[in-house]
Amino acid sequence: MFQISIMAYFNVKLLIAFSGSSGADSYDSSESESRLNGDSSARQDVEDINPTDEKSNLSNDKNRHNNEESPPSETIPEGSSFFIFSKNNPIRVFIYKVVCNAYFSNLILVCILISSSLLGAEDPLHEESPRNKLLMKFDYFFTSVFTIELIFKLIVYGFVLHQGAFCRSPANLLDLFVVGISLTSFFSTSGAVSTIKILRICRVLRPLRAINRAKGLKRVIQCMIVAIKTIGNIVLVTNLLQFMYAVIGVQLFKGKFYSCSDHSKDCEADCQGYFFNYKNSDLDTPMPVKRKWENSKFNFDSVSNGMVTLFVVSTFEGWPGMLYLSIDSSAEDEGPVHDKRKIVAVFYISYLIIISFFMINIFVGFVILTFQNEGEKEYAGCGLEKNQRNCLDFALHAKPVKKYIPESRFQYKVWSIVHSQPFEYSNFTLILLNTVSLGMKFHHMPEWYSEFLDGCNLVFTAVFTIELVLKLAAFGFKIYFTDPWNVFDFFIVVGSFIDIIFSEVHISFFRLFRVGRLVKLLNKSEGIRTILWTFIKSLQALPYILLLIILLFFIYAVVGMQIFGKIALVEGTEIHRNNNFGTFGNAILLLFRCATGEAWQEIMVACNGDSTVECFHKPPQNETSTSTGCGTDFAYPYFISFVVLCSFLILNLFVAVIMDNFDYLTRDWSILGAHHLGEFINLWAEYDPAATGKIKHMDALNLLRRINPPLGFGRLCPHRKACKRLVAMNMPMNPDGTVSFNATIFSLVRTGLQIKTEGNIIECDSELRAIIRMIWKDVEPQLLDQVVPPPEILDEVTCGKYYASVLIQEQYRRYHSKKIRAAAHALAQSVAKIQLQAGLRDLHELEVEASKRRRRRRRKKRANVETESVDLPFDTTRDQIPSWQYHRQMEMEGKTKIQAPAFMNQNHVGVGIL
Numbered sequence: 001m002f003q004i005s006i007m008a009y010f011n012v013k014l015l016i017a018f019s020g021s022s023g024a025d026s027y028d029s030s031e032s033e034s035r036l037n038g039d040s041s042a043r044q045d046v047e048d049i050n051p052t053d054e055k056s057n058l059s060n061d062k063n064r065h066n067n068e069e070s071p072p073s074e075t076i077p078e079g080s081s082f083f084i085f086s087k088n089n090p091i092r093v094f095i096y097k098v099v100c101n102a103y104f105s106n107l108i109l110v111c112i113l114i115s116s117s118l119l120g121a122e123d124p125l126h127e128e129s130p131r132n133k134l135l136m137k138f139d140y141f142f143t144s145v146f147t148i149e150l151i152f153k154l155i156v157y158g159f160v161l162h163q164g165a166f167c168r169s170p171a172n173l174l175d176l177f178v179v180g181i182s183l184t185s186f187f188s189t190s191g192a193v194s195t196i197k198i199l200r201i202c203r204v205l206r207p208l209r210a211i212n213r214a215k216g217l218k219r220v221i222q223c224m225i226v227a228i229k230t231i232g233n234i235v236l237v238t239n240l241l242q243f244m245y246a247v248i249g250v251q252l253f254k255g256k257f258y259s260c261s262d263h264s265k266d267c268e269a270d271c272q273g274y275f276f277n278y279k280n281s282d283l284d285t286p287m288p289v290k291r292k293w294e295n296s297k298f299n300f301d302s303v304s305n306g307m308v309t310l311f312v313v314s315t316f317e318g319w320p321g322m323l324y325l326s327i328d329s330s331a332e333d334e335g336p337v338h339d340k341r342k343i344v345a346v347f348y349i350s351y352l353i354i355i356s357f358f359m360i361n362i363f364v365g366f367v368i369l370t371f372q373n374e375g376e377k378e379y380a381g382c383g384l385e386k387n388q389r390n391c392l393d394f395a396l397h398a399k400p401v402k403k404y405i406p407e408s409r410f411q412y413k414v415w416s417i418v419h420s421q422p423f424e425y426s427n428f429t430l431i432l433l434n435t436v437s438l439g440m441k442f443h444h445m446p447e448w449y450s451e452f453l454d455g456c457n458l459v460f461t462a463v464f465t466i467e468l469v470l471k472l473a474a475f476g477f478k479i480y481f482t483d484p485w486n487v488f489d490f491f492i493v494v495g496s497f498i499d500i501i502f503s504e505v506h507i508s509f510f511r512l513f514r515v516g517r518l519v520k521l522l523n524k525s526e527g528i529r530t531i532l533w534t535f536i537k538s539l540q541a542l543p544y545i546l547l548l549i550i551l552l553f554f555i556y557a558v559v560g561m562q563i564f565g566k567i568a569l570v571e572g573t574e575i576h577r578n579n580n581f582g583t584f585g586n587a588i589l590l591l592f593r594c595a596t597g598e599a600w601q602e603i604m605v606a607c608n609g610d611s612t613v614e615c616f617h618k619p620p621q622n623e624t625s626t627s628t629g630c631g632t633d634f635a636y637p638y639f640i641s642f643v644v645l646c647s648f649l650i651l652n653l654f655v656a657v658i659m660d661n662f663d664y665l666t667r668d669w670s671i672l673g674a675h676h677l678g679e680f681i682n683l684w685a686e687y688d689p690a691a692t693g694k695i696k697h698m699d700a701l702n703l704l705r706r707i708n709p710p711l712g713f714g715r716l717c718p719h720r721k722a723c724k725r726l727v728a729m730n731m732p733m734n735p736d737g738t739v740s741f742n743a744t745i746f747s748l749v750r751t752g753l754q755i756k757t758e759g760n761i762i763e764c765d766s767e768l769r770a771i772i773r774m775i776w777k778d779v780e781p782q783l784l785d786q787v788v789p790p791p792e793i794l795d796e797v798t799c800g801k802y803y804a805s806v807l808i809q810e811q812y813r814r815y816h817s818k819k820i821r822a823a824a825h826a827l828a829q830s831v832a833k834i835q836l837q838a839g840l841r842d843l844h845e846l847e848v849e850a851s852k853r854r855r856r857r858r859r860k861k862r863a864n865v866e867t868e869s870v871d872l873p874f875d876t877t878r879d880q881i882p883s884w885q886y887h888r889q890m891e892m893e894g895k896t897k898i899q900a901p902a903f904m905n906q907n908h909v910g911v912g913i914l
Contacts, residue, residue, distance in 0.1 A: 077164030115142035120584035124565025227370035246306030256329035257296035403685035557587035730800030
């Protein structure tokens with residue numbers, strides 16, 4: 001039943017994956033998934049973008065958008081098929097319609113999946129069992145169906161001679177080979193069991209036929225093949241270095257890894273007879289054991305053996321044992337001597353540093369980089385970077401969410417309490433305390449300590465129950481259960497009550513609900529939610545890589561069942577009841593263990609062609625085979641190839657995809673990324689609780705100022721600068737003054753990442769519309785016209801035009817007010833100048849009047865002096881100097897006392913100068 005359930009799971013997984021890829025490929029929200037889902041013609045579509053075509057055909061935009069999604073279908077090749085069926089032959093045309101029918105393709109796909117799953121249901125231990133006979137009949141049926149399909153395609157496309165023939169495609173050659181192997185195994189008359197067994201093993205290639213029908217899986221394999229071709233030089237250098245070390249190892253350790261089972265014997269000549277072995281170190285129970293001179297499972301007796309040994313060492317499996325065995329090696333055909341040659345440790349240390357630390361990591365790094373670059377080549381000509389495509393994809397596919405706001409007054413009060421920050425912080429603190437209490441348990445706890453922890457559990461359960469009741473009262477049952485986190489909290493609380501009720505019964509399963517409270521911490525931190533969101537997106541980008549791994553495990557499991565399924569299960573060896581190829585389920589578990597690198601080399605040795613490998617059933621007496629055991633040396637290429645493909649190649653594709661999605665962690669956080677856009681959706685719900693997708697343009701301005709950069713404007717952004725950003729965004733405005741959800745977030749992304757924003761806006765919009773239609777073929781024309789308006793609706797009112805007019809009016813008001821202030825200042829200056837001139841004129845007139853009065857007084861005084869003076873002798877200097885100077889001289893000589901003229905007064909002189 002376990003085997004059937006596993007096969008059913010794989011079958012459903014494959015069917016879902018292939019059926020999902022049968023239609024038109026769509027661009028997923030994650031960049032890595034889009035690179036895997038794209039068809040092979042995507043690169044050519046990018047190169048064929050011509051923005052002038054859109055400008056010349058703007059009236060037929062929607063019709064052209066619908067017509068671009070249908071790629072050209074294959075037609076009947078020119079030339080006759082098998083020189084019988086011409087291109088217009090009715091039989092050939094009819095078969096062509098049947099082959100190209102979707103129902104026929106899906107029928108063949110279902111047959112491939114069912115027949116492949118039945119290969120894993122075979123019983124390798126009992127070849128003649130009724131189940132194998134029934135499965136053989138099903139195999140006849142499916143082989144007949146595949147043969148009919150092959151004949152139909154050969155008739156339609158011809159064999160090989162003309163262009164487009166069937167055998168000119170590698171995928172068709174694989175189909176021909178698989179069907180031919182199946183037919184050969186049915187009609188083979190060879191009596192050799194090995195021949196029939198080989199032919200049956202080749203049927204395992206049947207699932208590979210589905211690769212050509214899953215475009216996403218085909219893209220993954222193509223990228224992997226290109227990666228292998230790119231790193232061919234690295235593989236060659238690594239193999240040369242490994243060959244060089246193998247040659248050195250042969251020179252150092254050839255024939256020196258032999259030892260006797262009795263460690264007291266040092267050479268093959270002494271390793272004879274029996275010795276006593278004491279089981280479990282019990283000296284009372286001696287057991288005679290025959291001495292054996294044995295070689296190490298991994299040795300350097302030849303270059304091939306040395307390369308296998310070094311490959312095992314490069315995987316870090318069992319290399320310490322090989323190191324110590326090499327140190328103890330002494331001479332050829334002699335036993336080990338403790339610490340004989342410590343210097344040989346340099347051989348292994350240098351090998352691990354050069355090969356394991358450098359070359360293999362370089363190999364893995366080149367696989368990752370090549371895989372990423374190969375995916376980027378698909379969009380090399382679109383002009384958009386990976387981060388820009390991710391953000392645009394988010395903006396095109398995002399939807400507004402509803403925000404419940406109760407109308408009842410009491411319910412609104414409870415709702416406000418539940419949404420308050422103190423409530424969130426207290427809830428977060430209680431979860432942390434509950435986490436601490438869960439980690440306080442230990443073995444052999446005192447009874448009082450256990451009762452204390454149980455009491456804490458009751459308290460936390462009661463508190464979380466109160467939280468549940470408050471949220472139910474705030475939201476109601478219908479709104480409460482629409483949130484997945486609320487549903488999770490509900491089951492945690494109910495499970496906690498079940499745990500308390502059944503605590504006396506000691507059912508430990510229900511105690512897992514206590515640990516489930518830790519998951520609630522994931523919803524309390526923005527950074528944790530971002531990482532969780534990216535992790536989910538990474539999982540969405542991995543379906544085809546997972547499918548490739550499933551195919552790899554399936555093929556190797558079926559081959560392992562057919563080759564190693566008959567090995568006996570012996571305890572003490574690596575092939576036992578828990579680790580074998582007896583059933584498909586056990587083979588999958590064994591291969592998964594090998595993929596993790598856990599002692600895979602021991603399993604390989606346990607399945608080799610050594611005669612000590614026993615069979616589950618003893619071979620019959622008339623068996624013609626010369627093999628003495630059920631192992632085979634095919635185990636070496638089988639396990640080595642599996643480790644190389646799985647551990648070194650395919651599993652590293654996981655790393656490539658995860659690095660692709662988590663690249664924002666190593667990028668500058670000031671650059672807008674898809675992880676920033678979730679905040680816009682949450683804040684939009686506050687302005688649009690009903691999720692209509694429209695809000696007023698003023699609300700949009702306030703919304704964007706509440707969002708911090710790089711997405712929004714920030715609270716500190718000036719109003720004028722915010723209006724300029726809205727002018728640059730220029731999203732369409734509805735007649736009622738509202739803006740749309742997708743148009744707003746798209747404009748934020750476009751302006752924030754500078755996507756087609758420079759140059760002629762009409763040409764930029766035309767190029768961006770062409771790119772969107774090429775990459776996101778599922779975008780509706782109405783949404784495309786909303787986020788990137790076509791030129792014919794550019795004359796309508798947009799948010800940019802509205803806020804441009806606001807800025808123009810504001811600028812005019814500022815200019816007008818500045819002009820008025822300048823005129824008022826000029827008027828004030830002119831008035832002040834006039835007043836100054838008038839004041840100076842008045843001062844001048846006053847000075848003239850004062851001067852006249854002073855002159856009159858001076859004349860009067862002069863007349864009085866002349867009448868009172870006596871006759872003086874003639875003085876010639878009297879006429880040569882001014883009168884006031886003359887009188888001053890006379891006064892100095894003491895002849896008369898005369899006042900100086902009035903105009904010599906200091907104050908008078910100052911006024912005159914002024």
